[in-house]
Amino acid sequence: MELKELIERLDRLQAKKKAYSHATGMLYYDSVTGAPKGGAENRGNTLAVLSETVYELSAGEKTGQLLSELIEKSGELSPVTKRAVNELWREYERTKKIPESEYIEYQMLLNEAENVWHSAKINSDFKSFAPYLEKIFNTNIRFAGYFDPTEKPYNVMLDMYERGLNTERCDLFFSQLRKKLVPLIAAVSESSVKPDNLFLKQSYPVWRQRQLSDWLMEFMGLNRNHCAIGETEHPFTIPFDKTDVRITTHYYERDMASSLYSVIHEGGHALYELHTSDELKNTCLGSGVSMGIHESQSRFYENIIGRGRPFCALLLGKLRELFPERMSGVTEDMLYSAVNISMPSLIRIEADELTYSLHVMLRYELEKAVVEGSLTVSELPGAWNDKIKEYLGIDVPDDARGVLQDSHWSGGSIGYFPAYALGSAYGAQMLAKLKESIDVDAQIASGDISPISAWLEDKIWKHGSMFDPAPLFESCCGPFDPTYYTDYLTRKFTELYNL
Amino acid sequence: MELKELIERLDRLQAKKKAYSHATGMLYYDSVTGAPKGGAENRGNTLAVLSETVYELSAGEKTGQLLSELIEKSGELSPVTKRAVNELWREYERTKKIPESEYIEYQMLLNEAENVWHSAKINSDFKSFAPYLEKIFNTNIRFAGYFDPTEKPYNVMLDMYERGLNTERCDLFFSQLRKKLVPLIAAVSESSVKPDNLFLKQSYPVWRQRQLSDWLMEFMGLNRNHCAIGETEHPFTIPFDKTDVRITTHYYERDMASSLYSVIHEGGHALYELHTSDELKNTCLGSGVSMGIHESQSRFYENIIGRGRPFCALLLGKLRELFPERMSGVTEDMLYSAVNISMPSLIRIEADELTYSLHVMLRYELEKAVVEGSLTVSELPGAWNDKIKEYLGIDVPDDARGVLQDSHWSGGSIGYFPAYALGSAYGAQMLAKLKESIDVDAQIASGDISPISAWLEDKIWKHGSMFDPAPLFESCCGPFDPTYYTDYLTRKFTELYNL
Structure with missing residues (x-):
C-alpha cells in the first residue's frame, strides 16, 4: 500500500x-x-x-x-x-x-x-x-x-502509569524520602508552633465556594470555554480533547480549603491537557504522557504555588471579598500557616504537603504486598489501619476514612499511587529550574502567573506524549534528584515551624 | 438460518x-x-x-x-x-x-x-x-x-412523530379547536375577572425551588433511583433505558411557576418511559410510541392534574412550607386562579392552557409554509411576529421571545409541534374515560395519585411502542373526538372567569 x-x-x-x-x-x-x-x-x-x-x-x-x-x-x-x-x-x-x-x-x-x-x-x-x-x-x-x-506483575503495573518505573526505583526513592522526611516530621510534631486553622472549618456557603472556584480557575488561566467544572464525590480530571477538559470538585460547607485545593490540583492537570500542541491534537499523543508527569503539574499548582506565601496573600484578598465575616482578623501569616499545618491525618487528598508522601508510601506498600501475594484483600483494612498507626500514630475510626477513601482501586488503577509522590518530587526540581530564569515568587505575588505557565507549557505541556516521561523530565531539569524535593520541604517547614 | x-x-x-x-x-x-x-x-x-x-x-x-x-x-x-x-x-x-x-x-x-x-x-x-x-x-x-x-414532504414529517397524521387531519383538528376556542378566549379577555399572579413573580431562591422539584417528583411517584433531574436552558426529557431517564428544568428566581410546571410536564414524559413493560426492555419497542401520546401524558400531569383545583390545594401547603413569606395571605382560590391566568403571551412553554393551542397552531402553519415553499426561512421572524399579533394581539419585542424560543427546529424536529395540541386533546378524553372508574379529583386531593398512574400505566405506558398511536388511543378511549378537549376547557375557564 x-x-x-x-x-x-x-x-x-x-x-x-x-x-x-x-x-x-x-x-x-x-x-x-x-x-x-x-x-x-x-x-x-x-x-x-x-x-x-x-x-x-x-x-x-x-x-x-x-x-x-x-x-x-x-x-x-x-x-x-x-x-x-x-x-x-x-x-x-x-x-x-x-x-x-x-x-x-x-x-x-x-x-x-x-x-x-x-x-x-x-x-x-x-x-x-x-x-x-x-x-x-x-x-x-x-x-x-x-x-x-x-x-514481576507489580513492575508491569508501575510501568503502565510511569514508563520505566519499577519497585527497585520506588524502594530507593521512598527510602530517600523516609530518611529526610521522618526526622523533619518528628521535629514538626515537637515544635511549640501550633498554627490554628479553625477559621477554615466554619460555615462557608457552597454557592460562595463556587465563586471561589471561578476565581481560582481564572487565576490559573484556565479557559472556561474549554474547561468546565463539575461536582463529584471524589475530585478528578478527565480530558476528552484539548478543547474539552473537565475537572470536578467536592464542596464541604465546613471545610472550605478542601475544594479550594482540589480545584487548584485538578486545574493543574487540566492546564497540561489544554495546552498540548495542536500538531498532536488528532493523534494518540495529544494527552499527558504519564501519571508522574501529570501529578508533577497538578501538585506544582496545588502546593508550590497554591500553598506558597505569595499566593496566600492574593488568596486572602479574595477570601475577604467572598467571606468578609469569616476572614475578619485573619492575617496573611495566619492563612499561610493554616493551609500548611502539618499533622497526622486520615485522608490522603486532604493531607498536608509534608506528611503526604507517607500516605502514598503506605498505598505503595499495600498494593505491592497484595500483588506479590503476601497480603490478601480481606486483610487490607487491618493492614491499612496498622500502617496508619505506625507511620502517623493515629487510629482509623472507620474504613470510609481508611481503605475505602480513594477511587483508584475501584477504577482499576493499581500501580498509580507512587506517581503522586514522584510527581511532587519532579515539581520541586522544576521549581529550582524555573527560578534560574523567572522570579517565581514575585510573579505569583503580581497575580500574573502566565510566565510560569508558559515555561511549563514549553518544557512539558506542549509535548503531550511525544517523549517518555524520564527523558522528558531530564530534557528540562537534568537527572532526577529527590534532594530538590526534600530540601524544598525542609526549608519550607523549618521556617513555618521555627525549627 | x-x-x-x-x-x-x-x-x-x-x-x-x-x-x-x-x-x-x-x-x-x-x-x-x-x-x-x-x-x-x-x-x-x-x-x-x-x-x-x-x-x-x-x-x-x-x-x-x-x-x-x-x-x-x-x-x-x-x-x-x-x-x-x-x-x-x-x-x-x-x-x-x-x-x-x-x-x-x-x-x-x-x-x-x-x-x-x-x-x-x-x-x-x-x-x-x-x-x-x-x-x-x-x-x-x-x-x-x-x-x-x-x-407531500410535510405529511411525511408529521407521520414521523405521529404515525398516520397528515395536514388534512391537522387542518380539521385545528379548525375544530379554532371554532370553539377563539370565542372562549375572546370571552375570557372581556371578563371582569382579573386574577393576580404577582405573588408568583417575587424572588424565590433557586435552592428552595430545587426542593420543590424534589417534592413534585415524589408526589408524581417518580423513582429517583431511575430518574434524575438536570438543569438546562430548555427543559426536556431523555430516556436511556427504563432504568435511566433524565428530565431537566430551568429555574428562574422570579418566576417560580416556570420550573414548577416544567418539572410536572417532563415528569409526565418520564413516567411513561419508566413504566414501559419489562418484556420490551431490550427491544426497540421499549420507549413511548409517538410524540402525540407522549405529550398526552406530559400535559395530563401538567394541566389536568397540575393546574387542577385539588392539586393546587396540596401545592399551597408545600409552598407555605418552602416560602412562608411569599405565601402569606395567599388562598387556594388565589393560587388556582394564578396558575390558570389566561392571557396572550409570548412564550409557548409558559402559555396558559387555553391559549396554548394557538402557539402550536402558529408553528404548524409556519412549518408547513416553509416546507411547502410559500415562506422562506429569512421571512420566518416577520411571519411569526405577524401571526402572534393576529392571534394574540401582542407585539414580539425580540426574536429570543419569538421565533428563536424553541429548541425543536435546531434539533431537527420539524413536524413535531402539532403533537402538543393533539396530546392535550388526547389527555382530556383520557380524563373523561378515567372518571368512569376513578374519582379523579378526590384521588388527587388525597395526595395519592397512584390509582390514576396505574390506570395510565395499564392503558398506555406498559405498551411502549407495541401499537400504533391511533389504535392504542382508541383501545383505551374509543374514537378520537376533540370535543372532550374543548368541553373540558370551556367548563374550566367558564368557571374561572365567571363567564
Whole structure:
C-alpha cells in the first residue's frame, strides 16, 4: 500500500479511537455526575457493546496489519507519526494478549465496582466491596502476566502509569524520602508552633465556594470555554480533547480549603491537557504522557504555588471579598500557616504537603504486598489501619476514612499511587529550574502567573506524549534528584515551624 | 438460518442499537448540561464516528438480510418480536434511502446548530442561526422525498412523530379547536375577572425551588433511583433505558411557576418511559410510541392534574412550607386562579392552557409554509411576529421571545409541534374515560395519585411502542373526538372567569 494511504488509515484509526474514548469517558463522567444510581446496569450493557469496538481498534487484525506496514516504512515517517505508530503498536501487542471476553468482562466489572465502592464508602462497608476489589487485583495480576510473563506483575503495573518505573526505583526513592522526611516530621510534631486553622472549618456557603472556584480557575488561566467544572464525590480530571477538559470538585460547607485545593490540583492537570500542541491534537499523543508527569503539574499548582506565601496573600484578598465575616482578623501569616499545618491525618487528598508522601508510601506498600501475594484483600483494612498507626500514630475510626477513601482501586488503577509522590518530587526540581530564569515568587505575588505557565507549557505541556516521561523530565531539569524535593520541604517547614 | 439463531442476532442488533443510542444521547445530554462551549467541534467529530455505526446498524446490508429472513418467518414470531422486526424494517427501508454521507453530515449539522441556536437565542440574533435553520429545513425536505417521493414532504414529517397524521387531519383538528376556542378566549379577555399572579413573580431562591422539584417528583411517584433531574436552558426529557431517564428544568428566581410546571410536564414524559413493560426492555419497542401520546401524558400531569383545583390545594401547603413569606395571605382560590391566568403571551412553554393551542397552531402553519415553499426561512421572524399579533394581539419585542424560543427546529424536529395540541386533546378524553372508574379529583386531593398512574400505566405506558398511536388511543378511549378537549376547557375557564 502507498504510504499516503497508510497514513490516511492511521489518521482514521486514531480518530475512531479518540471518538470511542470520548463516548466511554462521557458515560463514566455522567455516572459520577448526573446519572441516577439505578442506571448502572444499563450503562454496563452500553459499555460492553462499545468495548467490542474499542478492543477491535486496539488489537484487531486490521490494526495489526496497518501498524506492521507502517513500521516497515519507519524511515519515511515524520517524528510524530513514528511515535504514534510505536505507541499504538505497543498497545496493540499488549491488548491482543488479553482475550476479548476477558477485556469486556473487566470493563463491566469496573463499571459495577465504581457503584459498589461508592455505596461501600458511604456505609463504611468494606466487605461489600471486597469481592470486587479482589477480582480487580486478580484481573490486573493476570493481565500483567499476559503483557510480560518474565517481569514481576507489580513492575508491569508501575510501568503502565510511569514508563520505566519499577519497585527497585520506588524502594530507593521512598527510602530517600523516609530518611529526610521522618526526622523533619518528628521535629514538626515537637515544635511549640501550633498554627490554628479553625477559621477554615466554619460555615462557608457552597454557592460562595463556587465563586471561589471561578476565581481560582481564572487565576490559573484556565479557559472556561474549554474547561468546565463539575461536582463529584471524589475530585478528578478527565480530558476528552484539548478543547474539552473537565475537572470536578467536592464542596464541604465546613471545610472550605478542601475544594479550594482540589480545584487548584485538578486545574493543574487540566492546564497540561489544554495546552498540548495542536500538531498532536488528532493523534494518540495529544494527552499527558504519564501519571508522574501529570501529578508533577497538578501538585506544582496545588502546593508550590497554591500553598506558597505569595499566593496566600492574593488568596486572602479574595477570601475577604467572598467571606468578609469569616476572614475578619485573619492575617496573611495566619492563612499561610493554616493551609500548611502539618499533622497526622486520615485522608490522603486532604493531607498536608509534608506528611503526604507517607500516605502514598503506605498505598505503595499495600498494593505491592497484595500483588506479590503476601497480603490478601480481606486483610487490607487491618493492614491499612496498622500502617496508619505506625507511620502517623493515629487510629482509623472507620474504613470510609481508611481503605475505602480513594477511587483508584475501584477504577482499576493499581500501580498509580507512587506517581503522586514522584510527581511532587519532579515539581520541586522544576521549581529550582524555573527560578534560574523567572522570579517565581514575585510573579505569583503580581497575580500574573502566565510566565510560569508558559515555561511549563514549553518544557512539558506542549509535548503531550511525544517523549517518555524520564527523558522528558531530564530534557528540562537534568537527572532526577529527590534532594530538590526534600530540601524544598525542609526549608519550607523549618521556617513555618521555627525549627 | 435457524429461527433461534436469527432471534439471537436480532437481540444482538437491538442491544447494539440501544447502546449507540445511549452513547450519542449521552453526548447530547452533556452538551446542554456540563460541557464547555468550546468542545462542540470535538463532540461533532465523535458523533460523526459513532453515526457511521448507527447508520450501519439501521440500514446496513447485514441488517437488511437478517430482517428479510425474519419477515419470511413472520408466522413463527411472537407478537413482540414480529412488531420489533416490522419497526426495524420500516426504519431500515427509510434510512437506507439516505446516502450515508448525507446522514452523517446531518448529524454534524444538528450538533453545530444546537450551539448556534443557543447563542442566537441569548443574543436574539436570528441571522446567525438562519443559515443553519435553512439547511435543516432543506435536509428534512430532501429526506422526506427519499422516504416517500409520492407524498407531500410535510405529511411525511408529521407521520414521523405521529404515525398516520397528515395536514388534512391537522387542518380539521385545528379548525375544530379554532371554532370553539377563539370565542372562549375572546370571552375570557372581556371578563371582569382579573386574577393576580404577582405573588408568583417575587424572588424565590433557586435552592428552595430545587426542593420543590424534589417534592413534585415524589408526589408524581417518580423513582429517583431511575430518574434524575438536570438543569438546562430548555427543559426536556431523555430516556436511556427504563432504568435511566433524565428530565431537566430551568429555574428562574422570579418566576417560580416556570420550573414548577416544567418539572410536572417532563415528569409526565418520564413516567411513561419508566413504566414501559419489562418484556420490551431490550427491544426497540421499549420507549413511548409517538410524540402525540407522549405529550398526552406530559400535559395530563401538567394541566389536568397540575393546574387542577385539588392539586393546587396540596401545592399551597408545600409552598407555605418552602416560602412562608411569599405565601402569606395567599388562598387556594388565589393560587388556582394564578396558575390558570389566561392571557396572550409570548412564550409557548409558559402559555396558559387555553391559549396554548394557538402557539402550536402558529408553528404548524409556519412549518408547513416553509416546507411547502410559500415562506422562506429569512421571512420566518416577520411571519411569526405577524401571526402572534393576529392571534394574540401582542407585539414580539425580540426574536429570543419569538421565533428563536424553541429548541425543536435546531434539533431537527420539524413536524413535531402539532403533537402538543393533539396530546392535550388526547389527555382530556383520557380524563373523561378515567372518571368512569376513578374519582379523579378526590384521588388527587388525597395526595395519592397512584390509582390514576396505574390506570395510565395499564392503558398506555406498559405498551411502549407495541401499537400504533391511533389504535392504542382508541383501545383505551374509543374514537378520537376533540370535543372532550374543548368541553373540558370551556367548563374550566367558564368557571374561572365567571363567564
